[in-house]
Structures are given as C-alpha cells and as structure tokens.
Amino acid sequence: MSLDMEVISFISEEEGKFLLKLARKSIEYYLTYRSILPIDERDIPFDNLKRKGASFVTIETKYGNLRGCIGSIIPYRPLYEDVVHNAVSAAVSDPRFPPLTLEELPNVKIKVSVLTYPKPLIYKDWKDLLEKLKPFEDGVIIKYKNHSATFLPDVWEEIPEKELFLSHLCLKAGLPPDFWKTGLLEVYTYKTIRFSE
Incomplete structure (x- = not known):
C-alpha cells in the first residue's frame, strides 16, 4: 500500500x-x-x-x-x-x-x-443505542435516507445528556427530534484527536 x-x-x-x-x-x-x-x-x-x-x-x-x-x-x-x-x-x-x-x-x-475512521454502531432499540453511546468520547454520525448530520465529541460539553444530544443531532439532520427512537437511523461513531491554539 x-x-x-x-x-x-x-x-x-x-x-x-x-x-x-x-x-x-x-x-x-x-x-x-x-x-x-x-x-x-x-x-x-x-x-x-x-x-x-x-x-x-x-x-x-x-x-x-x-x-x-x-x-x-x-x-x-x-x-x-x-x-x-x-x-x-x-x-x-x-x-x-x-x-x-x-x-x-x-x-x-x-x-x-x-x-478516526467512522465505525457503524449496531443497536437493537433506542435504549440499547443510549447504552452504547460514550459521552465526551464519541463523535456521532446519523443517517436516514438522504438525511445525515454529525456532532464532534466536543458537542458533549454543551449537551451532555444522551437523549438531548441525539434530539439535537436529528434536528440538525432535518429530522423530527425524537426520530432516534424509531430504530431507523444508521449510526456511526468516531474519535477525534484535538489540537487548539
């Protein structure tokens, strides 16, 4: 390679x-x-x-x-x-x-x-999704049909509650805020290495 x-x-x-x-x-x-x-x-x-x-x-x-x-x-x-x-x-x-x-x-x-390269987050239902998310560590990407959005791990500092984090992310993707509960979202997570002036 x-x-x-x-x-x-x-x-x-x-x-x-x-x-x-x-x-x-x-x-x-x-x-x-x-x-x-x-x-x-x-x-x-x-x-x-x-x-x-x-x-x-x-x-x-x-x-x-x-x-x-x-x-x-x-x-x-x-x-x-x-x-x-x-x-x-x-x-x-x-x-x-x-x-x-x-x-x-x-x-x-x-x-x-x-x-880092995004990895699919496999989950059974919305409770399992909440269980598997790691606040302050995971950057999250959501996708549904032609809707998609991401939040960097930094966003957890402003929205530390998992439910609110996902609701805001759905809104950013142009979806209803509770769409993450439907089980229809593709979810991917990634990590970041951050540098700041």
Whole structure:
C-alpha cells in the first residue's frame, strides 16, 4: 500500500501544532488573496500528514463562541490538504455565520480535530443505542435516507445528556427530534484527536 493510500491513525503534538499554523496561514492567505494557499507536498515536514485524513476546523471568538466549523467525515485526500481547505471553508463558507474578515483574524482561536475512521454502531432499540453511546468520547454520525448530520465529541460539553444530544443531532439532520427512537437511523461513531491554539 503506497503512502498516499494509507489512512492516518495517530497525530503527534508536533504535527498538531504544524496543522494549527497551517490552518491559520491558509485563512490569512485566502482573506488576503481570495485563493487557496499554494502548497507543495515537499513543504510538509511530516510524512504522516501526507496520508489520507479527515479533519474538522473550528473557529471560535476569544469569548469561546463558535464562529465557523467545517470538516470532512471520510478521509479522501492528504490530511494537510484537508486542513487547508476546511480552514478556508470554516472561515468563509459556514452558512450560519458571515465570512470572517482579516480584521477579526487576530482575535479568533483555531481548533483542528483529526477524525478516526467512522465505525457503524449496531443497536437493537433506542435504549440499547443510549447504552452504547460514550459521552465526551464519541463523535456521532446519523443517517436516514438522504438525511445525515454529525456532532464532534466536543458537542458533549454543551449537551451532555444522551437523549438531548441525539434530539439535537436529528434536528440538525432535518429530522423530527425524537426520530432516534424509531430504530431507523444508521449510526456511526468516531474519535477525534484535538489540537487548539
């Protein structure tokens, strides 16, 4: 298996710091030149970051309020590339917020979460689903027909109750809040390795 076909499974502290700098540089470059930061694979000092990886980039105000968050669930491009594109999207393409400005950039905090590959969560009924979920550990993806949504593990900090967590996730997917009780949802879980400025 060649390097570019391998999926990332571990990120060191040093690699995480590099990704945070890369995310900030990508946003600054885009806000200045309105184009994606041109980056050569040879400029990436860690081979690990050239493996396929999925990431979420989160932007917060200095008061800890969300200012943008965009990511990939399934790894399909080198991790460093994924972070570059998701950083720019979180800054200017999150439909919940106006685009970030260059003036705001020094006052925001950037977080990068690297995701493990999602695994199906097999459950018998809604009680079993609640039983199997691990708050503060699991990122959760739900799917039903053409509806889908995910919450990163960080969301447990805001919504620690499992029932509420699933209800909010259903609403995010455009489903009724108690749809998780129907047994019709496909559920997948993943873990994240988080880095923060």
